Every structure is written in structure tokens, then in C-alpha cells.
Amino acid sequence: MAKAIMIQGAGSNVGKSLIVAGLARALVLRGHSVAPFKPQNMSNNAAVTVDGGEIGRAQALQARAARREPVTDMNPVLLKPETDIGAQVIVQGRRVGTMKAREYGSRKAELMPQVLDSFRRLAATADIVLVEGAGSPAEINLRAGDIANMGFAEAAGVPVILVGDIDRGGVIAQLVGTHAVLPAQDRDRIAGFAVNKFRGDVSLFDEGVREIAARTGWQAMGVLPWFDEAWRLPAEDILDLRGRPGGALKIAVPRLGRIANFDDLDPLSAEPGVTVDIVEPGLALPGDAALVLIPGSKSTIADLAAFRANGWDIDLAAHVRRGGHVLGICGGYQMLGREVADPEGLEGAPGRHDGLGLLDVTTVMRPEKRLALSHGVHPASGATVEGYEIHLGSTEGPDCARAWLTIGDRPEGAASADGRVRGCYLHGLFASDGFRADMLQELGASSGIAYGDTVEVTLDALARHIETYFDVDALVRLALPVRV
Incomplete structure (x- = not known):
């Protein structure tokens, strides 16, 4: 029976997608069969799947990290913004229409059965499903009908690891603050936490880790330094799109x-x-x-x-x-x-x-x-x-x-x-x-690389990075059997 665990973020762009990709490759190298899954994604950076639909580009990269072909079940709901207030809605790989944010908010709960169907099918093909959240569970104003974070975790019975981003500052407040605002049943789903994007000597944050653990009761899963080679992997978010000096x-x-x-x-x-x-x-x-x-x-x-x-x-x-x-x-x-x-x-x-x-x-x-x-x-x-x-x-x-x-x-x-x-x-x-x-x-100019090889080498380096700084053994122990 497959097991599953969910990586959520204390905010947007904390590095969830990259961590899931690194965990996927690390677990595959350990001999596991791994499937990435994101219930709901919002991105105009999409990938076409082998079964003829479309999913978020990040899930396609995670599939590559897991050494499997991308399929629509890996991202059953994809929102593609068309205006500041509306988005094209893709369900299980197919366009179902365009909705304004308010309309989608009132109807998203209706998509949970399809999300769970995709999750079940995917779980039948792997022994570990790595689930990625979207945004932050601290957005408790969006909790009703949620399918992206704690709503999915509750429906699927999946434990959660919460990730904070120290690079933007205030990571203790991110994690402890999330603990403070979550309702008890959601707070209790969080089994551990990790800190991402640390620059410098990670041991300098040992006291910070102890404070977060003491104030939340969550298990510390690691402090991940900044991964310098991340730019070599396809960017998921337009916020990550930057020019890079070269030749x-x-x-x-x-x-x-x-x-x-x-x-x-x-x-x-x-x-x-x-x-x-x-x-x-x-x-x-x-x-x-x-x-x-x-x-x-x-x-x-x-x-x-x-x-x-x-x-x-x-x-x-x-x-x-x-x-x-x-x-x-x-x-x-x-x-x-x-x-x-x-x-x-x-x-x-x-x-x-x-x-x-x-x-x-x-x-x-x-x-x-x-x-x-x-x-x-x-x-x-x-x-x-x-x-x-x-x-x-x-x-x-x-x-x-x-x-x-x-x-x-x-x-x-x-x-x-x-x-x-x-x-x-x-x-x-x-x-x-x-x-x-x-x-x-x-x-x-001339070409100096084999691009596919570059991506593979970088994914292997990311896996080593994860193995060094993240408690992968604890993650496997904390994952629970899929029972939906």
C-alpha cells in the first residue's frame, strides 16, 4: 500500500516545488517508486502530458525527478490566470472554462471528488506519493472548501511538513505564526517543519530551530541551505524568472x-x-x-x-x-x-x-x-x-x-x-x-552543453543536497498509508 506525505509552505515561493523534486529524486535513488502530486496549482507555465492533457510545469519536473512520465493525475486542478481577477480552469488536464476568483472560490469544493480520484489512481502506481500544497495554510480566510492545502490533507488523511523561507526574513514568525492561526484539527496534521534557503553556516540557526520546535511541538526536519544550482532547473513561477549574465x-x-x-x-x-x-x-x-x-x-x-x-x-x-x-x-x-x-x-x-x-x-x-x-x-x-x-x-x-x-x-x-x-x-x-x-x-555563438544531461546532473545534486540537510528517514516514517 502506498504511503503519502504533504509539503506545505508558510508562504508562497518558499521552495516547496524544488524540495519535492529533490525528495523525489532522493527517494528514487533509495529504490522507492515515487509519484508527485499537487491538488491545485496556479501557473501559466504548463506542460503537456503523455495522456494528452496539461499540468503545471513544476509537476512535470517532479515527474522527471521521480523518473516517470508526467500524467494529468499529478495536478488535477490547474488555474491559468488570464486577468487580475479571472483564470482558465483546467480539471484533470482539460479546460472546463474561465472563472473569476469569486466564482471559483464558491465552486472549488465541488472539485474535491475529482482531486481525490486522481490521488487514488496515482497512489496505485507508487509506494510513496509526495504531495505539494499551494500558497499557505495560514490563509485561513480560504479554508472553507479548500482543496489545495489542509482541506486536501484532511480529506486524504495525509500528514504535513511545513516549510518556511528564511531568506525573506522572519522565518520563526512564519512557522510559529502559522501554528497560532490554524484551527486545532489543522495544526495537529503538521508532523514536522523545515527551514529553507539559509545562507551561511546552518548551525547558526540551531537556537531558532529549538525555539520553533518548543513553540509548536513539531519535529524539526532540517535547515536547507540555499541551493546554488537551482537556476539550472526549469522555473515554476514568474517570480523566479530572471535574466542571468553569461556570454x-x-x-x-x-x-x-x-x-x-x-x-x-x-x-x-x-x-x-x-x-x-x-x-x-x-x-x-x-x-x-x-x-x-x-x-x-x-x-x-x-x-x-x-x-x-x-x-x-x-x-x-x-x-x-x-x-x-x-x-x-x-x-x-x-x-x-x-x-x-x-x-x-x-x-x-x-x-x-x-x-x-x-x-x-x-x-x-x-x-x-x-x-x-x-x-x-x-x-x-x-x-x-x-x-x-x-x-x-x-x-x-x-x-x-x-x-x-x-x-x-x-x-x-x-x-x-x-x-x-x-x-x-x-x-x-x-x-x-x-x-x-x-x-x-x-x-x-556556439553551444557548450547537453541540456538534458545538465538537468539530470542538477537533479542528482539536488537529491544529495536534500539527503545532507533534510531528515529523509523521518519523512518516510511520518508518511501514512493512503486510505481514500
Whole structure:
């Protein structure tokens, strides 16, 4: 019978996802069969699964850490923000609609049976299920109908380890304060605590650990130092998306308000000869960039308007006049065309919107979402490519006659007559070493890594980090049999 334990955070972005990934790899190396599970996630960074749905990118990384294929049951509820008050709701891998926060709050409890169904199916495939919470259980105003933290833990009978983030300060208050505000039945579910992101000598916090244990009665599971190699793994949260100084070749990436699937950038950031410059709103696109890469977007039309409001359309036109290269992926590809039409109002009021006009193509938004794991070829180099497609809308026009990828037996993408402006729908193509090397060579640089190997080495290093500073033996003892 499978056992399960849940990692919750005393706040958002405390490092839960990374800890679960590290625990998954550590337990696999010990000989366990491990499955990651997150009842509810909120992220526009999604992954396509082998069973044809979508889940949060963090759960896909955790699946890789556990050495298994990602499936929709690993993240049965995914919320993809479209506006400040509304999100697309994905249940067991499929879009069920768009809801405002208040509407979702009143209906989320209805999703608990599906969440538990996914949990049961997943538990039948492993001997340990590592469950990740969302946000913080201290948000007691959200406790009614909760499916993400203590609501799930109660329904599934799963014990909890609570993680605090010392890097942001006040970690004692985070953990002891959570103990203070939780109702007794939730407080009693917490079996232990850990402190994450410590910088320096962890023994200097020994007295802090004793104070937390004394004030909560929870078992201390460890103090985890800052993991310096975390940047080599795909980032889950837009808060983690940062430019990283590297080599002489500069790739500029405008930070879109609804940026999606930004794991496309990770293989480029890992290249020692490349600097990926994340351009914040209000700043100009740098004039010395060799490539401007416009990433995916959850709301193409809104991000297109913001692109213009920031003056990036003017910067981009100047970049092209200087002989620079442009690549748009998914939503970025749609923006590069002459027009984005939304006849059914999928992204707001129905209408037609002028694109950036750098590709002679037009996109029409349709409600049917394309979800696919895709394999193909980059004919110019002969390199194989693989990745995933996840988008609304279809794109057509004269520049599609210069498609620069072949997916299966169909052409994919579009290019300008001089080949310096290109777009496509294939996410993840930079993880294909041959294609990435060819593209960097075209831009005047060379590739210095095998990206997949880099991720695997980093996951193994993360597992060693967890084994050194986290009481994995105690975690296995504290996990309880799955009985739902």
C-alpha cells in the first residue's frame, strides 16, 4: 500500500516545488517508486502530458525527478490566470472554462471528488506519493472548501511538513505564526517543519530551530541551505524568472504581463556563451541584442497591447532595421503577424487587433485548444526537435510557405523573406541540442552543453543536497498509508 506525505509552505515561493523534486529524486535513488502530486496549482507555465492533457510545469519536473512520465493525475486542478481577477480552469488536464476568483472560490469544493480520484489512481502506481500544497495554510480566510492545502490533507488523511523561507526574513514568525492561526484539527496534521534557503553556516540557526520546535511541538526536519544550482532547473513561477549574465551573445526577452511557458528560456540561460536579458516593462529593448525572443502568452491580445504601451514595438522595428533577428513562440508568434482576430471573444470583447506586422500571417482565435507532444525536424540543419504545443488559435498566411520546422508530416511556423523574423507554435525546441547549436551558430555563438544531461546532473545534486540537510528517514516514517 502506498504511503503519502504533504509539503506545505508558510508562504508562497518558499521552495516547496524544488524540495519535492529533490525528495523525489532522493527517494528514487533509495529504490522507492515515487509519484508527485499537487491538488491545485496556479501557473501559466504548463506542460503537456503523455495522456494528452496539461499540468503545471513544476509537476512535470517532479515527474522527471521521480523518473516517470508526467500524467494529468499529478495536478488535477490547474488555474491559468488570464486577468487580475479571472483564470482558465483546467480539471484533470482539460479546460472546463474561465472563472473569476469569486466564482471559483464558491465552486472549488465541488472539485474535491475529482482531486481525490486522481490521488487514488496515482497512489496505485507508487509506494510513496509526495504531495505539494499551494500558497499557505495560514490563509485561513480560504479554508472553507479548500482543496489545495489542509482541506486536501484532511480529506486524504495525509500528514504535513511545513516549510518556511528564511531568506525573506522572519522565518520563526512564519512557522510559529502559522501554528497560532490554524484551527486545532489543522495544526495537529503538521508532523514536522523545515527551514529553507539559509545562507551561511546552518548551525547558526540551531537556537531558532529549538525555539520553533518548543513553540509548536513539531519535529524539526532540517535547515536547507540555499541551493546554488537551482537556476539550472526549469522555473515554476514568474517570480523566479530572471535574466542571468553569461556570454557575449545577448538574447532579449520582454517580460510579458501574462507570459506563459517560459521554460523555453532555460536551455538558453544554461549556455555559457549566452546572456538572456529579461526586459522589464518600462525599459527599452537593448540595442545590442542579437535576438529578440517574444515568448508565449496566456492572453495574446492583452500582451500585444502592453507590448505597444511599453514602446517595444518601436524598439523591435529598430532592431530589425539594424539586421537583428526575431523569434516568436506561440503567443509571441501570433503577435508578430499582421492581425489577431478574436471573433468569439475568447480573450475579451470580440474584435480584430493589429499585430506587429513583421510576419505576413493572420491568427484567428478558436475555442478548441491544441495540446500535443510533438516531434519533428529542423530541415535547414537536419536536427531533430521535440517539444509540445499548447495554444488556442490557428495562424495562416503567405509567410507560412517558408515554414522552418516539420512536425510529423506537416510544415510548422513562418519566416520573413530574409529569414531574420520567424515564429512557431512549438514550445521546448531549445532543449533539442542540435537545433539550439545551429541557431546559436547562426547568431555567432556556439553551444557548450547537453541540456538534458545538465538537468539530470542538477537533479542528482539536488537529491544529495536534500539527503545532507533534510531528515529523509523521518519523512518516510511520518508518511501514512493512503486510505481514500
